[in-house]
Structure formats: structure tokens, C-alpha cells
Amino acid sequence: MATETNGVIDTSSARQEILRWIRAANQGVADSQPVAQQWDRIERPYRRSATRSREEILELLEDRLRDYDANVVRTAEAEVAAAAAKMLAARGHKRLLIPGGLNPAWLPAGFDYVVDDGASPAALDGFDGVITGSTVAIALTGSVVLQNVPGQGRRAVSLVPDHHLCFVRVEDVVETVPEAFDRLKATSTLPTTFFAGPSATADIEMTRIKGVHGPRFLDIILVE
Amino acid sequence: MFPETGKAVVKVLERLGHTVDFPAGQTCCGQMHWNTGYQAEALPLVGRFVEQFRHAEAVVVPSSSCVAMMRDHYPKMAEEIGDRKLIAEVAELLPHVYEFSEFLTVRLGLKDVGAYYPHRVTYHASCHGLRNLGLGDGPLELLRAVKGIDLIQIENMEQCCGFGGTFAVKNADVSSAMLAEKTTAVLNTGAEACTACDNSCLMHIQGALHRQRTGVQTVHLAEILAGSEGDVL
Amino acid sequence: MNSENSVLDPKTSPTFPIAARATLGDTQLRKNVRHATEVIQNKRARVVAEMPDWQQLRESGRQIRQHTMANLETYLEEFERNCIRAGGTVHWARDGEEAKRIVTTLAKTYASQQNPEVIKIKSMTTEEIHLNVALEAAGVKAYETDLAELIIQLGHDQPSHIVVPALHKNRQQIREIFQREMNLPELGEKPQDLADAARKFLREKFLRVNTAVSGANFLIAETGGVCIVESEGNGRMCLTLPETLITIAGIDKVLPRFEDLEVMLQLLPRSATGERMNPYNSIWTGVHAGDGPKNFHVVLMDNARSEVLADSEGRQTLNCIRCGACQNACPVYRQTGGHAYGSVYAGPIGAILTPQLQQLHHAQSLPYASSLCGACYEVCPVKINIPEVLIHLRNKVVKQKGPLNPEALAMKMAGTLFRSERRFRAAQRLGRFAETPLVRRDGSGDGWIGWLPGLLGGWTQVRDLREMPKETFRDWWEKRGKRGN
Known part of the structure; x- marks a missing residue:
């Protein structure tokens, strides 16, 4: 005992x-x-590398993200802030949480940004939304991976606010799950979150319902 | 139990020019015992099977579940008996054991065996043939080549009829509920007869079709393939 | 089944055939189960068909799990070492009682002293040991935060599926539960309304309660990390916001290396919910300053798993990654739903897991709760040969019951017949003679049996049986003889 x-x-x-x-x-x-x-000796004959062209991979990611009700745009690096401004304005969001280390060039003027300082969960709940970067995205599954690094922050930041605007750089997009794990291996002990679309459930009659506890609104900007 | 099936197998094979023998000493493959948990009763039947069939060029079995029993379990059973000679004999014999439709489509590479069967028929894919033997579309291809047949696809063809050997009596209520889905699917096709590669499923399905006085028959695939234009059906 | 405080426990549950009779009579339940399993099965089939390397993934998954089990001691110690190094605390529990004692002690230590509460992530391992009952007895209020588990908890019900535990309830039934338990008389019955109500009900608890209890999908030996997959974000809330996290995991949940997740995270979501990836996967390692709980405890629970490991045929059961695909595919489960299995693990996996985790004599009917159709094996993402294990367990049941019961005696008799051609033929003749009083002629003159005695009576509930043939194939063959070509 x-x-x-x-x-x-x-x-x-x-x-x-x-x-x-x-x-x-x-x-x-x-x-x-x-x-x-x-x-x-474990045999691994499954697919471990890409079979599609770069453009096909990006299109697949967009398609899979949209399939799960995310709002996706692709834009050149120089246009990122403008694209973000449009998305935030469309949702009428003003007061936004950002993790430390997020590229300031991507943040449009005219909004209130608060850099996360370890605020309480209740305080996080008071923001209109959160803006973060990302570590890697997987086209085949429509997943985006966040880790606790500058620009992505602690896990609570991208969880409590009801709206998440996430930047994904095209060079961080891979086609398959094994390619993503290959990239994550070096930082495997960092707190890591995969998300695929906004929070959802199918617990009631197997009907997919968007938005339970995680952010109900998800915007993705693919940065070229 | 089903002499017509055996006769039909003989008829088809002889029509195709093969010589058929029936070793009189054969009894049962041991599936009922093995699958119900009576391993000790099943073990002696392995040696018996080898004894009866060791000299055959090919062993043709008109029951997918019996073949599955041999293929999936005989090697392990021989190991359990611990008889090295038997282990080797089983390994040698098994590649020559075929389910009836498999013998025709895989071993002989046939689709059309020259059969005539002017009836509306639906095909149920027996679980062991489908999953353990991987018969796939083989039986359906044989049926499609039958002259005069009106073959109707059944809904949920791959769903178990609920027989499962002693399952049908040990869990009679659940088995009955599964069977009800299967007979409804059969009746929905409007077929005159339901066929399969396994008489145990057919006995089960037939039991309910007869109880419900539907007039729909069950018939083993071999009996359809044995049909020829001269027959009175 | 719905009475308060009752739990699904094989020790006290009726046998499967008896329990199944009750659920078969519940047409609403059967309708709900059929709808849900059909939807998941179709979704699964669609996303599995997208994967040209699905069979290769299954084979790798099987090999990874088999390798892990063969080296379980090494990997558990490695996990423990790395988890501790990363700031976690590891406890070991021989059985459910020990696990419950550890968790309740931790919960009482860390939760608010005035009003001890914990928030919980759906966990079959905690259901297996009925942790909530123990927490309640210790004065700790546990809130289930997964929507389905919340429905079960508020409805004083029991889970009926590994992945979708409330699939036996439809929206009207869920609305009634929420109206009553959340005091929302005006609540609508649209799934969105119900989910919104759950969001409001739980959000306040996520932001307030300082201790969480979770299970684990995978423990990663190489890093000491833990992985949990989920859909709603309740998991992330529980893993991220509280000060203390207590994770309880069976010793079978370990994986060798981080990159082994690349296989499991492809197999699990597609098999479980028909998603390409779960909406959320969380991976964390010990305690990370400034991110998530300050206190992290892992309870590694055996609870008969090492006994299963000792059974050379049964041990593949431990490879299970709890996707529930076998339940959705099973024609028996689809008729009865989960409660008939008398255990929180229902369906084909339950039929092999429960008898091995519990003492077999409490679950002798479960290995027989299958027609051995093989649909479970076909969909299993790690290729557990469930029919093979079922047969193995049936053999154990037969041995446990001994030779002196009607079934065993009949089987022995049949065995004697099958070992001799002479006795076999005599039995065929005798059978024909014995059945005569039971045979009735139908309109076309064929003989049929409509009633059978004893054990065989189950057959004639809804089926007739054709009389034995007047001339057996054997007789016909002997008259005709072999014909050479």
C-alpha cells in the first residue's frame, strides 16, 4: 500500500x-x-515525406483548414498587417492579447495590444482575441502546431480568448505528420499544442458543433 | 446436413473435368469446439484431417468458416499438440486447401463455370470468407457469369447475420436482433433466394425466412453454379 | 442502469445475455446507438480511404506497441526518470484502490481546503476504477468537463462507449438533463444550444478550480512527456489553467519515443472519431515555468495489466489505444449499446479487456458476447486480433467452469463422435430418429422443427430448423462411387 x-x-x-x-x-x-x-528494427513503411508540389501542399492546407471552419487567407509578407487588420475589423475586435516576441511588423496599427505578462485566467478571458505565430503546420491533417517559444507564448494565451488569429509562414508548412514530428523533435519537451480548426464536439448525436471551450473563432494568415 | 451442396460441388468439379474423391473417414474440422472454448476436444481433429486428406492434390471445402478454422488455427493447434511431424504436415497441406469459390477463381482462374440459374438471387458475404479468407468479389464474379441469373445487391452485404456458431443459442436475443436486420435486407431485395459460401450462415438465415413464411429460399453458391440448362429447377 | 451511484462493475452486473435482453427492449437507445455508430463508421471509412499508407501505418502501430510491451519495464523507468527530471512527481499504484487513495490524497492536499473541487478530463482509466465515487467519499467534488462525460455525470448515468460515452442519449434526452441539472428551463434542443449551455456552465469552473485530474493517451518514455488528444478544448483548459495537475495512466500507455507519436497520431483520430487529426492535441513534459500547472503528478497504475502481459495470447490486448473503432464496427455492440457489457469497457475490446482486468469469474459471459465476425479486427488501428483473444478467453472460461455442466458434457459427447467415422454416422442416424417427434411438415412437404428443448431453445425463438436429410451426402456418395475422368 x-x-x-x-x-x-x-x-x-x-x-x-x-x-x-x-x-x-x-x-x-x-x-x-x-x-x-x-x-x-520496427518497420516504418508508411509515408514519411511529401509527394505533392509546394503549391499543392499550401492549397491542401487551406482546404483542410476551411473544411474545419477556419477563416484562411494567404498573403505576401509585406501585406500581412493589412490582412490582419481586415480580419480583426471584420470581427469588430479591438483589445488583443499578444505573446512576447511576436513580429511587430505583422501587427496592424489602430488596435490595442497587450503583451502577455502571466495574467490570471479570468483576465485572459477579458480579451477580444489573441494573435500568435506558429511552429509548423501539417497540410494533410489541417493542423497547426504551437510551442512555448517567443511569438507563440504559454498555452493559456491561445486558449482562453474566444478568437485566435494565427500566422503560419509557408516555409513552416509540411505535407505529412512524420515531417512535422521531424521538425518538432529538437524541441519535443516544450509545451506543445496541435489545433485543427476551432474547438468542436460531436458528442450530441455525432453532429459536429463548432466552438465549445477553446477559441470559437479561428483566423489563419499564411505568410509567403 | 446439406447433401445438396456436396452433390453440387461434385457436379461442378466433374463438369470442369476434375476427379473428385470423398474420404469417408472425415468428420468435422473442430470449429464448433475451438470457437466455443473446448480446445481439448478440437485438437485431435487436426491429425484426423491431415490423415484423411494428405494425398489430395487440392482439398475443396464448400464452407468458408471451416477453411478459416484450418488456416487460422491448425498451425497453432499443431504447435500446441507439440508433434513436429504434424506441424510439418499441416504446413504442407494447408496451401492445398481451398474454399469452393476460391478454388474456382484463384486456383483455376475461372469466372464462368458454365452455369445456368434463371432466378432472382442476392448474395450474403459470410464473415469468415470475407475477412479471414479475403474472398473479396470472387463469389460475386462467379455469380455474375451465371446465365439467366438476376443478381441483386443486398444492403450491408458484409454485415454478420448473427449466427456465430454457439453464439446463436448462448446470446439468442442479440443473435435474433442481428438476424432480423439481415432478413429484412434479404426481403428488401425481392430476391427468390439468398446465397452464400457457407451453409451455417444460410441455415441461420433460412431458419428465420421459413419461420416468417416468406417463401424466400437459401441456396449455397455451389448449387447455383451446378445449375445447367437441362435442369428442372 | 440510471439509478444514482450505481457504477458499471462486472462484479455486480448481470451476465451479458440477461443485460442485453433489457437493452434490446429499449428502442430509443437502440436507435441512438445505431445512428451514432453509423455516422462514426462512415466518417472513419472516408478518412481512412484518404490514406494510401493506412495498412502500413497499422503494421507500424502494431510493431511499436508490441515492442513497447516487450520492453515495458525499461520504458516505464525511462519515463519516470525523465518526468521527474522535468519537475514531475511519479507515483505507482498496484491496483485501483491504491490509485484512488493516491489521487484523493493529492486532491485534498492541493485543492481548496474550504471547498475541495477538481476539474476532470474524460478518462477511461478513472472510469475503470470509479475514481469519482472515491473523490466524493473523500469530500472532493469532481466536475467532468468533456461534454459527453458531463451529460453522463449530470444524468447520473454510466458511459457506454470509450470515445463517445453518451452516444446512447439523443438531443431531447440531453436537453432534459441540462434543463433539470443546470436549472435552464428555457433551454433549446439544438446541439448548438446544448453545447453553449455546457460552455457557460463549465467556463466558470475552468477559471476558478485550481486542481485538475486527467488520464493520458500516451506517455513518452524518451522525454517524460504526456500526450492528450481531445476535441472541445476542455482538456486544454484542465491541463493549462489549474495550479495542480494529477494524471493517472495505465502502465500500458507508454510509448518509446517522441516520434512514435507520428504513427499513433495518424491512427488514433481517424479510427476514433473519423477526424484527420483531433481538434486539439496537447503534449507537455513535467512542469514548465510560467506555462501551466506548478505541480504535476503522474500515477502509473497496474490494476492487473501486468497479469495480462503474462498471458502470451492475451497480452496483445494491452496494445489497445482506446479508439473505439471496434465498438462502432461491432454488430453486437450496435444492437445492445455499451451498458449490457456491465463494464466501462464495452464492445469487442471490452469483451476481451474486462475479463482480463477483472477476475474472469465475474465476466465469464463477455468472451461469448461476439459472433466472431471479425469486423473489430479489420478496423483495429494496431491490429489486435480480437477474435483470437476471445477464443483464448473462452477456453479459460471452459476450464474454469469444469467438465460437469450440460454444455461441457454435450461438447465432450460431440467430440467423441467427431473422432470416429462409425460413431459419426451412427449419430447422424440417431439424430434423424430423435428429431422425428419435433418435425412438422410445411406446405411443400418439407420437414421443419419449430421448437427445441434446453440450450437449443434459443435457436427456435425466431428460427425454424430444417429436418436432417433422409439421405446424407455420405450415403449418396457411397451409392454413386468415385468417377474418374
Whole structure:
């Protein structure tokens, strides 16, 4: 049994016993090769690289994002702020949260920006929306990946406000899931969030409903 | 239990120029025992099967679930018996064991076996033939080539009829509910007969069709392929 | 099933055939289950067909899981080491009782002392051990935040599906529950209205409650990280906003390396909900300063999993990634829904998982709750041969029940017949003689049996049985003889 002293729980005896049970159970399948070599032997004949042209990949991403009710535009680097201004104005949003380190050239004038300083969840709930960059996007699944790095910020920032405007640089777009993992590998211990479209549920009669707890409104600007 | 199926298999194979033998010592593949959990009762039947059929050029079985039983389980059963000779014999014999439609389409490469069957028919894809043996469209291609046949696609062709061997009696209520969906689908086709590669499914479906006095028959695929223009059907 | 405080527990549940009879009589439930499973199955088929490398992914998925199980000790220790290094705390629980004690102790330590509350992410592992009952007994209020789990909790109901636990309820039934429990008499019945009500009801809790309890989809040994996939964002709320996060995971949830997720995150969403990717996947590692909970505890729970691992045929059950595709594909589940299985794990995976996680004698009917049609194996993203495991467990049940019952005796008798041609032929003749009093002639003169005694009576509930043939094939063959060409 786990023993507990002043709130400190000691489960070391359970640990020993469980590991002993596992060891005994696996006796019959013991392999003399080192574990890392056994792992290398796992066959991976699935697709691990792109098969489409760059343009096809970008179109696929746009298509998949729209399929999940995201609002997507593609624009040249110089036009990013103008595109963002149009999207924010369309939603009537004024007061926006931004993580530290977001490229200021992408932010249009005429809006109130507040740089995240670790505000409470309730305070985050008071913003009209949030603007972030992204680490990588996967065309085949319509996913965008955020990590805790400058320009993307802590996870709560892109979660609590009801509107998320996200910049995706075209050079960060890959076609397949394995290509994305290849890029994420170096920073795999950072807090990481994949999102595909706005929050959704199909728990009621399997009808997809947009918007439950995460941001209900998602704008994506693909930056060329 | 279904002598007409056996006769039909003989007729088709002989019509195609093959010599048919029926080793008298054969009984059962052991599926009922094995699938119900009576492994000890099933094990002796492996050796018996090998004994009866070891000299055949090809073993043709008009039941997809019996073939699935042999292919999926006999090697493991021989291992369990621990008889090295039997393990080798099973490995040698199994590649020569065919489900009836599979023998025609895969081994002989045939689609048209020269059959005539002037009836409206629908085909049910038995689970073991479909999933364990991977018969795919083979049986349907044989049916399409039958002269005079009016072949109607059934809804949810690949859905289990609810037989499942002892499942039908152990879980009679659930089995009945599954069967009701299948018979409704059969009746919706307006077919005169429902066919399949497995008499166990057909016995199950037929049991309900007869109880409901639908007048719709079940008939094994071999019996359709055995039909010829001279027959009185 | 809907009575308050009742839980799905194989120890107290009726056998599958008895429980199934009750659910088969519930036409609304059957309609709801059929609709939901059909929708998911069709969605799944569509997105799986998009993937030219689906079968390759399944095979890799199988190999990864098999390799993990064969080296489970190594990977659990590696996970523990890396999780601790990243600021997490790891606890080990031999069984559900220990796991519940650890979680309630942690919850009482970290949650508000005046009003102890936790928010929860949908987790089958916590359902397996009925954690909410234990929390409640310890004075801790647990709020389920997944929409389906909220429906179950507020409806005092039990989950009936691994992925979509409230699929047995339709919108009108959900509206009634929300109207009553959230005190919203004017609530509409459009799915959007219901989701909006859940959003309002839970938002206040997300922003206030300081402790969360979650399960885990994957533990990553290489990094000490945890991955959770979800749709609604309730998971992200629970993982991100509270000060303390308690994650409880079966020891089977570990994966060797971060990049193994590239396989699992392709297999899981397409199989589970028919999505190309879940709306949200979260991956975090220990505690990250300034981002998410300050306190992170992982409870690694065995609860009979190491026993399953010791069974050479049953161990593939542990490869399961809880996608629920087998449930949607199963023609038995589609008739009965999940509650008939008497366990939080229903459908084909439940029929093999429950008897192995519980003592088998509490779940002897479950391995028989299948026609062995194989639809489950066909859709399983990690290729668990469920029919094979079912047969293996049936053999264990037969051994446990012993030889002195009517079924075992009949099977023994049949076995004796099949081992001898002479006895087999005699039995065919005897069968024809024995059935005579039961045979009735129909309009075309064919003999049919409409009633059978004892065990076989199930057959004649809705089916007739044709009489045995006057002349067997064997007799015909002997008269005719072999003909050479």
C-alpha cells in the first residue's frame, strides 16, 4: 500500500513490485539485443515525406483548414498587417492579447495590444482575441502546431480568448505528420499544442458543433 | 446436413473435368469446439484431417468458416499438440486447401463455370470468407457469369447475420436482433433466394425466412453454379 | 442502469445475455446507438480511404506497441526518470484502490481546503476504477468537463462507449438533463444550444478550480512527456489553467519515443472519431515555468495489466489505444449499446479487456458476447486480433467452469463422435430418429422443427430448423462411387 506522511506519498514498494511483475511477465519474450536496436528494427513503411508540389501542399492546407471552419487567407509578407487588420475589423475586435516576441511588423496599427505578462485566467478571458505565430503546420491533417517559444507564448494565451488569429509562414508548412514530428523533435519537451480548426464536439448525436471551450473563432494568415 | 451442396460441388468439379474423391473417414474440422472454448476436444481433429486428406492434390471445402478454422488455427493447434511431424504436415497441406469459390477463381482462374440459374438471387458475404479468407468479389464474379441469373445487391452485404456458431443459442436475443436486420435486407431485395459460401450462415438465415413464411429460399453458391440448362429447377 | 451511484462493475452486473435482453427492449437507445455508430463508421471509412499508407501505418502501430510491451519495464523507468527530471512527481499504484487513495490524497492536499473541487478530463482509466465515487467519499467534488462525460455525470448515468460515452442519449434526452441539472428551463434542443449551455456552465469552473485530474493517451518514455488528444478544448483548459495537475495512466500507455507519436497520431483520430487529426492535441513534459500547472503528478497504475502481459495470447490486448473503432464496427455492440457489457469497457475490446482486468469469474459471459465476425479486427488501428483473444478467453472460461455442466458434457459427447467415422454416422442416424417427434411438415412437404428443448431453445425463438436429410451426402456418395475422368 502507498504510505503517506504529511502529504508525502511513498509508492516505492508498489513500484518495485509492479516492475517485478512486468519483468516476470516478459521473461518469455526477452530479446538479447539492446532495446534501442530493437526499436530501430520496427518497420516504418508508411509515408514519411511529401509527394505533392509546394503549391499543392499550401492549397491542401487551406482546404483542410476551411473544411474545419477556419477563416484562411494567404498573403505576401509585406501585406500581412493589412490582412490582419481586415480580419480583426471584420470581427469588430479591438483589445488583443499578444505573446512576447511576436513580429511587430505583422501587427496592424489602430488596435490595442497587450503583451502577455502571466495574467490570471479570468483576465485572459477579458480579451477580444489573441494573435500568435506558429511552429509548423501539417497540410494533410489541417493542423497547426504551437510551442512555448517567443511569438507563440504559454498555452493559456491561445486558449482562453474566444478568437485566435494565427500566422503560419509557408516555409513552416509540411505535407505529412512524420515531417512535422521531424521538425518538432529538437524541441519535443516544450509545451506543445496541435489545433485543427476551432474547438468542436460531436458528442450530441455525432453532429459536429463548432466552438465549445477553446477559441470559437479561428483566423489563419499564411505568410509567403 | 446439406447433401445438396456436396452433390453440387461434385457436379461442378466433374463438369470442369476434375476427379473428385470423398474420404469417408472425415468428420468435422473442430470449429464448433475451438470457437466455443473446448480446445481439448478440437485438437485431435487436426491429425484426423491431415490423415484423411494428405494425398489430395487440392482439398475443396464448400464452407468458408471451416477453411478459416484450418488456416487460422491448425498451425497453432499443431504447435500446441507439440508433434513436429504434424506441424510439418499441416504446413504442407494447408496451401492445398481451398474454399469452393476460391478454388474456382484463384486456383483455376475461372469466372464462368458454365452455369445456368434463371432466378432472382442476392448474395450474403459470410464473415469468415470475407475477412479471414479475403474472398473479396470472387463469389460475386462467379455469380455474375451465371446465365439467366438476376443478381441483386443486398444492403450491408458484409454485415454478420448473427449466427456465430454457439453464439446463436448462448446470446439468442442479440443473435435474433442481428438476424432480423439481415432478413429484412434479404426481403428488401425481392430476391427468390439468398446465397452464400457457407451453409451455417444460410441455415441461420433460412431458419428465420421459413419461420416468417416468406417463401424466400437459401441456396449455397455451389448449387447455383451446378445449375445447367437441362435442369428442372 | 440510471439509478444514482450505481457504477458499471462486472462484479455486480448481470451476465451479458440477461443485460442485453433489457437493452434490446429499449428502442430509443437502440436507435441512438445505431445512428451514432453509423455516422462514426462512415466518417472513419472516408478518412481512412484518404490514406494510401493506412495498412502500413497499422503494421507500424502494431510493431511499436508490441515492442513497447516487450520492453515495458525499461520504458516505464525511462519515463519516470525523465518526468521527474522535468519537475514531475511519479507515483505507482498496484491496483485501483491504491490509485484512488493516491489521487484523493493529492486532491485534498492541493485543492481548496474550504471547498475541495477538481476539474476532470474524460478518462477511461478513472472510469475503470470509479475514481469519482472515491473523490466524493473523500469530500472532493469532481466536475467532468468533456461534454459527453458531463451529460453522463449530470444524468447520473454510466458511459457506454470509450470515445463517445453518451452516444446512447439523443438531443431531447440531453436537453432534459441540462434543463433539470443546470436549472435552464428555457433551454433549446439544438446541439448548438446544448453545447453553449455546457460552455457557460463549465467556463466558470475552468477559471476558478485550481486542481485538475486527467488520464493520458500516451506517455513518452524518451522525454517524460504526456500526450492528450481531445476535441472541445476542455482538456486544454484542465491541463493549462489549474495550479495542480494529477494524471493517472495505465502502465500500458507508454510509448518509446517522441516520434512514435507520428504513427499513433495518424491512427488514433481517424479510427476514433473519423477526424484527420483531433481538434486539439496537447503534449507537455513535467512542469514548465510560467506555462501551466506548478505541480504535476503522474500515477502509473497496474490494476492487473501486468497479469495480462503474462498471458502470451492475451497480452496483445494491452496494445489497445482506446479508439473505439471496434465498438462502432461491432454488430453486437450496435444492437445492445455499451451498458449490457456491465463494464466501462464495452464492445469487442471490452469483451476481451474486462475479463482480463477483472477476475474472469465475474465476466465469464463477455468472451461469448461476439459472433466472431471479425469486423473489430479489420478496423483495429494496431491490429489486435480480437477474435483470437476471445477464443483464448473462452477456453479459460471452459476450464474454469469444469467438465460437469450440460454444455461441457454435450461438447465432450460431440467430440467423441467427431473422432470416429462409425460413431459419426451412427449419430447422424440417431439424430434423424430423435428429431422425428419435433418435425412438422410445411406446405411443400418439407420437414421443419419449430421448437427445441434446453440450450437449443434459443435457436427456435425466431428460427425454424430444417429436418436432417433422409439421405446424407455420405450415403449418396457411397451409392454413386468415385468417377474418374
